[in-house]
Amino acid sequence: MDLNYSPSYEQFRQEVSSFLKASADKQPKGAGLKSQALKNWQKTLIEHGYAARTIPKKYGGFGAEPDILKSRIIAEEFAKAQANPGMGGQGISMLVPTLLEVGTEEQKQQFIAPTLHGEMLWCQGYSEPGAGSDLASLRTSAVLDGDEWVVNGQKIWTSTAQIADWIFCLVRTDPKAPKHQGISFLLFDMKSPGIEIRPLVDMTGDANFNEVFFTDVRVPKGQIVGAPGEGWRVANSILKFERGSLGDPNATLHRLAALFDIMKHETIGGERLMDKAAFRDRAMRIQGRVMALQHNELRLLSAKINGDDDVRLAAMLAKLQGTELRHDLEGLAIDVLGELGLAYGDNPYLNGTWQYYYMYFLGLIIGGGTSQIQKNIISERALGMPKEPKFAEGAAT
């Protein structure tokens, strides 16, 4: 056990911290994803190795060797300083790693640098109304017509579709193949004719997602990652980058502090909420769960660095436990606040974030693999329990 960082890392932490202090004025605050200010800031971050850190220089990155601790130090210092972390989004977090793994040299040249620098914003076209938990049953089709794929169908849960320049998209290119094998991974321009975007309002009242409709959208034949029919494998090489971040215990820790703060300062009938033992007991219960997940996360980090611990199960449970916990935490805050906890939107008494996240995290319990799917995965892959036998088409309808 050694929870300290070695002196060279503490030195690195100093460097990051000094950079952030020195550049505090230059950071864009709340700038849009397409703003020049954010692009400039992103460029500065990449030059210093605080963004695109391990992406090769030839593709527009900083080109450093992977070092998990340095990455973590950067994340911690940016969080501590509440600094702008630069460009995010699914292009950078999901597409770039995928292209690095399975893209052609030409694709890497074409897409990675503009993506990293914010010149090319991406959205993701996976889920469909009929293909949620059962993603492989997707039906959006792409048919080769000369040198072009012709795409028809509908996607859902597409965030940032309105502002995205490009989409990476799963389509069915071989309707006769077994369902996991007929899928391909296409990249195409969102300005292509035949694309319609409809915002999808959710229970929070925001449109965090969209529906996207394709009618005879024509895509050059070469804009495919992997071979035709390899889309499922390509997509799964991406999914592993996505799920880890849902229900992050460090974010939950900040919310717990905010909850404690309310319980120490809000009163009811003159008594502090923290002094009400039934509320306090629930708060402490939540704290115990937060701690356990935080330590689990520390173990995952250590395993990445030291590679000497079997953390398959510990990694698989993070999304299931983290999202349920966060939902429960937000719900507790609402309960202790009583009627005040009902505040939402423009209510002057509280900004309504408790209700917002209570719902948003219910969305995350469902999204990115429902809790039921997560439990299937844990029981089958971590505990080695048998899969449910397959049924014939229409066996239980």
Add this chain to the structure above:
Amino acid sequence: MDLNYSPSYEQFRQEVSSFLKASADKQPKGAGLKSQALKNWQKTLIEHGYAARTIPKKYGGFGAEPDILKSRIIAEEFAKAQANPGMGGQGISMLVPTLLEVGTEEQKQQFIAPTLHGEMLWCQGYSEPGAGSDLASLRTSAVLDGDEWVVNGQKIWTSTAQIADWIFCLVRTDPKAPKHQGISFLLFDMKSPGIEIRPLVDMTGDANFNEVFFTDVRVPKGQIVGAPGEGWRVANSILKFERGSLGDPNATLHRLAALFDIMKHETIGGERLMDKAAFRDRAMRIQGRVMALQHNELRLLSAKINGDDDVRLAAMLAKLQGTELRHDLEGLAIDVLGELGLAYGDNPYLNGTWQYYYMYFLGLIIGGGTSQIQKNIISERALGMPKEPKFAEGAAT
């Protein structure tokens, strides 16, 4: 809504109550099921219509018309007076109603009266080590050899097997028929050669159940209820009498009062347990659940009397909810008692009933249809959700 009983019922209540006062000295206390004292008491009860009330006189009962309210008043008054309710057991509660429904006249004549009067104690042979939730896969066989069935196999979870005179038993008489159809319902003498009984110690430390082994046990051909192959239907006409009583909310109410009593009188560090808000909150939560089930029970009773309410769902949930609730209640008592809650057996500080029932009700959560089976039943029969499709033999092994 009318929760009062009409004057004639109040009159009846008076009669029961007077009878119990007058006979207080004659009631056997803690007498064994085979004692003459209990048999005498049972005889008195039947003569007054406080036992075997609705069983026809010609079969040794009291011969009254069914009257649910009177039955309930009897139960309530006996409970209030802590009076001995007479003979119980699976012969009276399960076999007698079955014989009345599907037995031959000869069987009714032969078995009902001695059963009611305690001359013939029964045990039940249903479950087998390989046939628990999936009872229909039982393998104890009965093969016709001349005028006798020859029984071989093993039963488990057989209570009172050591003292039972007879057994009612499910056996497979047609191994080639579909599994629900090859089963028959036999009655036979427990003194028959070839029967071995082994007590089955459970987690409470008691042997509440037994294993029973049959080796070439010979049973006269006529000792079958229903036709050969009709055993499943016969058994299910019994099961409906069994499950209702598991997790009875009125018994739970008494335990809740005992819990409150402890919380009002036990202290920790000088403070009453009831004054500890986290414990109190849990106790009140349990009370809310007890009340809801108690009211649900009242609704079931009323539906029996008035027949104007659809209570299928309300009836199906009683075992699932009642056993889980009781287990939780006992567990709360242990928690509030702290180390004192660990007491068991001959411990002088508490008689250990909290731990005993904490385990016993876990047994009931499992027994008589596990909670998982109960949920299947509720979803399929009350909510109309589809059954799981059947699998071919060995599909997921």
Add this chain to the structure above:
Amino acid sequence: MKFGLSEEQRMLVDSVNGYLQGAVDIDRLRAASTNRDESSDDVRRALAELGVFALLVPEAHGGVGLGSLDAALIAEQLGGVCAPVPFIGSAVATRVLASSDPELAGDVLAGIADGSRTVGLAIDSYIGGRRDAGIIAAGEVLSGKSLFVFDFDADSYLVATADGATYLLSADAPGVTREPLTTIDGTRRFGELRLENAEATLITSDEAALDAGVRLGRVLLAADALGAAQHMLNEAVAYAKERKQFNRVIGSFQAVKHMCAEMAAELEPCRSMLWYAGHALDALPQEAPVLACQSKSHITEVASFVAKTATEVHGGMGFTDLLGLHYWFKRIGSARQMLGSPEQLRDEAASVQGLI
């Protein structure tokens, strides 16, 4: 002995439910929630014609003088469709007013009965006692602030001070300032009431009268949550029988079946509990206080569980606005907090039983 609904009660439920199912649809909920000025006056008028608001008002004041259970059955139907019409505030006011001087109360009760008047609730101890809120009375002149007053778009308010004295305040009395407050539940109206020497009418100084009103309010909120939860369960079961994934309807997966079974097994006893609590308010005075607390805390806890689980059964669809399931989710969420959250009510339940 009969524990269940009478023929008349079933007919009442059927007639109100029959009307509401046709009149209150998702579009109406969307409109009422996104624009607080959107009025459902047509629904109010129709309900008035069905006698809904006259239900609890004594016959002497133009009402039909039915009981708490009848009102609870109505509240359940209103919750079942998330009806964006005020009902509970006026019902509580009716209960408090009916026990006071008929001279004072007659006009208001008659107005409630014919649907022309609505009373909002500003009760210091339960609603609006947070932060710097609180109403002070000098004679019949009120000053101070009350938060999260509900059924806020009313023409008068029942205002109770911390000592349990209860006043009737006209919404347009001089010295009254009203500020609507946005909450998560757009199907109910909440707001802030600021009073500066506003003249009001003392209804009663007897705290017991207020308590009886609050008990009724709690049982009605429990009923509202039960109705909303039953709707969510029904929707979840229906969706699970329709939606296919992996070549099967999702309702054939054991995990989904068990989620639905757990909801049903938790919720069904709540119906009996509500009936008992409604009956107890009028017929079992000894049991009424604890039943009011326990029925609201238990039923809203179960309803919250159903709200979450039914949304999960709907998968991503449950999270969107497309089906509108979230209106019920939020309706349950507000019922849970109003007139005492579950923890507060359990504490009070222990107190009224003399356990503390």
Add this chain to the structure above:
Amino acid sequence: MKFGLSEEQRMLVDSVNGYLQGAVDIDRLRAASTNRDESSDDVRRALAELGVFALLVPEAHGGVGLGSLDAALIAEQLGGVCAPVPFIGSAVATRVLASSDPELAGDVLAGIADGSRTVGLAIDSYIGGRRDAGIIAAGEVLSGKSLFVFDFDADSYLVATADGATYLLSADAPGVTREPLTTIDGTRRFGELRLENAEATLITSDEAALDAGVRLGRVLLAADALGAAQHMLNEAVAYAKERKQFNRVIGSFQAVKHMCAEMAAELEPCRSMLWYAGHALDALPQEAPVLACQSKSHITEVASFVAKTATEVHGGMGFTDLLGLHYWFKRIGSARQMLGSPEQLRDEAASVQGLI
């Protein structure tokens, strides 16, 4: 930076576990539970040879001077087999004694280290403070009664009065009466200690020394429960892969799979939490008090859930004595109540964080 076990720690775990798996079987648990005189001295001696009891004892007193996390790893293994041998009492005593006068403590520590001595715990504030119990000290003379003293079959006791002063009492001192108490968990020994002017040795009047011992005891109980729960989960998964009903192994039913997945998902983070808590006791003095409370309350809550759920997965077999699964169920049950039940510990966690 490394958050995990060292090579030495893994070897320690492997050697202890390797021995225990062979030596402690169901027959031993059955014997120890049904007959309290049944001794597992052979296991104690073997563990002593493996250095288990010397682990925490400073080198100056004949021990190996390892840390709290190492002890927790051992406790986890002992819990994993429900080992009917005393460990936690002596470990707590070691922690308290090590900070006191070596003159007083030397003999006892050396005896603990070589396995020849066992110390039981009688701490008024946590164990034995119920009913009319309580120990009064007059100088070094003790009187009174302590209930549910644990690791009771010891040759001496660490006795702490309500003010936190801690004494070492010989089991055969004049004025000491001992009465064993039967509890649900036959793999641990509990009893009642009655003292009438019994002479003892004051170890320390510093409450902080006692607190450090209690913190260690809590983390060790959490470890014990974690080990027992992990065993139950493993057994449930193995049973579900074997047992067939309806022509399928029950582990292919989604309900059973999800029960197992929920157990695993709850339990696995407890392992990290235990490591962190063990580490904190020695290295993070600011965090140690809250970690000791939270790790024990959280881990025993999860373990209780696993105990119930794993039993259910076993169906009727889980309820019988045939597989003996209930020994683990009961072991978890006793760990849950000892040195503070979950509610008490959560209250204390809030207190040590300055939240109340």
